[in-house]
Amino acid sequence: MTTSKTHSTTFTAWPTGFYQADLTAMDGPGLGLESVQEMNSQLRTLILEAEAKQPEYRFGVIGAQKSSLDILRWEHPAVDWLRERILDAIRDLTLDSLSAKEDLAARVFEKSAIRAEGWAVVYHEGGSHRQHTHHDSVFSGTYYIETRGVGPDAGHLQLLDPRPAAVARHGSPGVYAVQPRPGLLVGFPSWLPHSVKATLHDGGTRICIAWNAAFDTSEALS
Template identity: 30%
Template sequence: MTIDIALDQEAALFFGTPVIMLRPEGAADVNAGLARQILERAGREPGVARSNAGGWQSRPDLLNWGGPEVAAYRGWLERAVRAAQRLPARRAGVEEFRLSFTAQAWANVSRAGHYNEVHTHPGNHWAVVYYVTAPAPDPARPLSGRLELRDPRPAAPFAAAPGFSFGAAMTLPAEAGLMVLFPAWLEHSVHPFFAAGERISIAANVAITDYAVGAQPRPGDQRA
């Protein structure tokens, strides 16, 4: 299935890369509890190092931490995954689909100068970022803490047509309460963060284990 968009009768956009952006209701109260829980863990557990340059990253067991805030996050994560997997069903002209997936999530705490190197999430289908806190960046550093998604077409910048942004990266600002889902194979990074306080986020890997367009869910399907 290709995600393409008809612009008019003579033009369409091919090779679309879906990016889902959600802003759940009631996020402010949930985020306050998540921030307390994450900072408490960061104060007593050593962090792990993966793509992060500086900062603290938890083990990928956040979905097992418990508590109402984590339960709310789990629901938002499922909503984002379903929004992405609904696209092929709608392309086929139906709304029903069967979906099961597994997920792992971890917390990130960044302070001044911390960033994430360019990376992908191999072995997964979707990568998800959720912002718990996002202090206003220094106006002199407009890229501070922004998520960068790289154009996945390697030859795109070789001969970019006038007026088109082929090959250009897309950057998204960190906003508390924003969830961003994109293909796990898409190269991405986080620009160095420069602001007072902590930039707290939750990242997740999602692997689809069962999916069928036009099928009803099976009893007991596991969603996360």
């Protein structure tokens, strides 16, 4: 009589990559506390000047105002600096998501045209953003410039587990919270639901730049 042995394995089927970089603590040109503080000061001035002149965009937000979607095309050294930092995030997220296919990851990033857009969001006292996802993009993220009004349980970016059954069955805490601080850059898949918890009512403004990125992979995949 022959007895067959059953083999079992445990694996993760749906991993979700997440990028987080504290630019104030990093070494290199344009990095470190003093460089980041200078860039943030310039970005803050640009954003608040634009807020006073542009039409109000309030889709999805409460007690906050969005800029137009062309901030990454503004001609200014601080915007050029931020564009490079976002490119670093896109590169790392691409390599992570295609880690099992390193050759493909290299071709996608090196030969594809990257389409990116960005917009500022100024949260006033008590401001928040409803749960949402981003369309027509692969990766999305946020760069934090000013984080007044953020506290231990206020003003956080909330990344939501997209598996409702896992949350309902207590197989997941449901929320991964990121406490913003100036100089922090985060990135994640655009399909991941997320929201912003209300800021403190007496805490001042919270200013960030949100971004989307997509690829034209026609040459990379040929």
